[in-house]
Amino acid sequence: MNEHTLFSYLSEYWLTALSILGLLVASGFFSGTETALTATSRARMHTLESNGEARAGIVNRLIDRRDRLIGALLIGNSAVNILASSLTTSLFLGLFGESGVVIATLIVTVLVVVFSEVLPKSWAISSPDRFALAVAVPTRLFVAVVGPVSSAINHFVRLVLGLFGVTLSKESSMLSAHEELRGAVDLLHREGSVVKADRDRLGGVLDLGELEVSDIMIHRTSMRAVNADDKPEVIVRTILESPFTRMPLWRGSIDNIIGLVHAKDLLRALAEPGVEPENLDIVKIAQKPWFVPDTTNLKDQLNAFLRRKMHFAVVVDEYGEVQGIVTLEDILEEIVGDIADEHDLEIQGVRQEADGSIVVDGSVPIRDLNRALDWTLPDEEATTIAGLVIHESMTIPEERQAFTFHGKRFIIMKREKNRITRIRIKPAEGLPSDEQG
The missing domain is CATH 3.30.465.10 (Uridine Diphospho-n-acetylenolpyruvylglucosamine Reductase; domain 3)
Structure with missing residues (x-):
């Protein structure tokens, strides 16, 4: 072998080795990027985007089409791994003959597992947000090129699975936003990052849409109300001695709620010249009652309270019979709770x-x-x-x-x-x- 031939062989050897090294780096990039973009916090990215971080916006747009992103990264990772394996096999065949195939397989397997899979994925999972921001721009360019191929493959896969009766949901998540939030809060509570009181408050907010007013109302058997046919002085004394500022007013039977008496309205009426408890007409100062179905969920009822600027409603069933009362405070207690200390039992009863x-x-x-x-x-x-x-x-x-x-x-x-x-x-x-x- 002359000097020129030896130089050409060595040049080709090192060029192949550098190509294999570059392919392994590219494989590590695809593996780490897939892990980081899958594990990154969308809430954190939205916050960064709102604060002007352009790369966070790129990450959000990539995640919005997760199937297209993952498909493109898998295509890139598979392509570079196959090419790296082929080049390594070719190189070792030239160096060791037929036994080079076995040697190349062992070496490529070790290099890919360690440097193209475990190392980049461990790095990415340790700080997914930072890793995702770092690879956002090159990943966007790669997905823009390979994305159409990925979409075509995904469409083909859906057609094939459809033949076997398997339908893939196009939704990005099998869980609702509420379920994801609840799961995250419970996990953080178990890890000690969120205290029980905060977990209960967040859980109370998430539960509002699932609970009905019948779940939290004061039942008619425990409801404090005044009879419009009682003597005026008895009604006044009952209202003023009550710990509640609002009380329903009924006549004939508890199912016939004719009004709502506010303690402030009563005091204003008593302050009028010539008005005494004995000659007070309680019906005239009573407000019109507000009736709500017992199946109304707490989220809707809270919005209705805020919209109407009212704090009190009478709960009725489908037959119009009074079941109890619900107040704004009752709903708020579902959120903030009424426990002063998480180790003390201070619930009434x-x-x-x-x-x-x-x-x-x-x-x-x-x-x-x-x-x-x-x-x-x-x-x-x-x-x-x-x-x-x-x-x-x-x-x-x-x-x-x-x-x-x-x-x-x-x-x-x-x-x-x-x-x-x-x-x-x-x-x-x-x-x-x-x-x-």
Whole structure:
């Protein structure tokens, strides 16, 4: 081999080696980019874009068409890996003959796994937002070129899968925005980044659209109201001694709500010259009542309260019968809660006993108890603890009767007619879920 031939061979050898190295770098770029753009925070990117970061806008537009992006990156990654493998095999065949195929396979596998997959993906997942911003511009250019091919392949894949009855959703996510937010908040709470109180408030906001006013209303059995046919001085005393600023006014029966009395309106009327409690016409100062269906969800009811600038509504069922009342404060409490400390039980009707059990009034809402104690009792079929016991036992229990379900032991402490008024709850302590005593 003369000097010119040797120089040409060495030049070709090093050129091939550098090409393989460049292809491995390109493979690492595609792998890291796929990981970063998949794991990056869309909320963070939207914030950066709003603050004027142009690359964040590019990232958002790439993520908006995720299937096209991933398809383009996979095409690029597959192409460079195949080309790198071919060049390496060709190079080692020239150096080692037939055995070069085995050697090339082993070397390419190690290089691709370590330097083109594990290393760039580990780097990208450690700081996905920063990595995504760094690769945004070249990725946009690559996707602009290869994107049409990726879209065609995706369309072909959908057609093939369609032959087997498989339909791919075109939505970017199988979860709703609310479910994604809820999952993120729960995860951050478990990791210790979000305290329980903040998790409950955020969860309360997300639950507004799923709850109905019947879930949080003050039931008619607990509703404080005044009878328009009572003596005026009795009505005045009842309103002024009440802890509430607004009270419904009824006549004949509780289902006939004729007005809403505001304590301030009452005081203004009493301040008028010549007006005494004995000659006050309570109906004249009462406001017109606002009736809402018991199936109205809390999100709509909150918006209605704000739109009408009202704080109080009477809840009726489909037959027009009064079921209870709901206030703006009731809805706000679903968001902010009424627990002063996450370790203290300060719900009305809940008492912690020395033996670790919880004594609960039957009318206590399941949601309030879950939020206070971080329990997971179901509230789909019943609103109150008494309702849950009746639903699970499929009967109206007697006093001292006990049931075990959902990991808790429920002991009926007091019953008035057909109402369960007090229940003791304690851990099931390994008892079978269907045991009944």
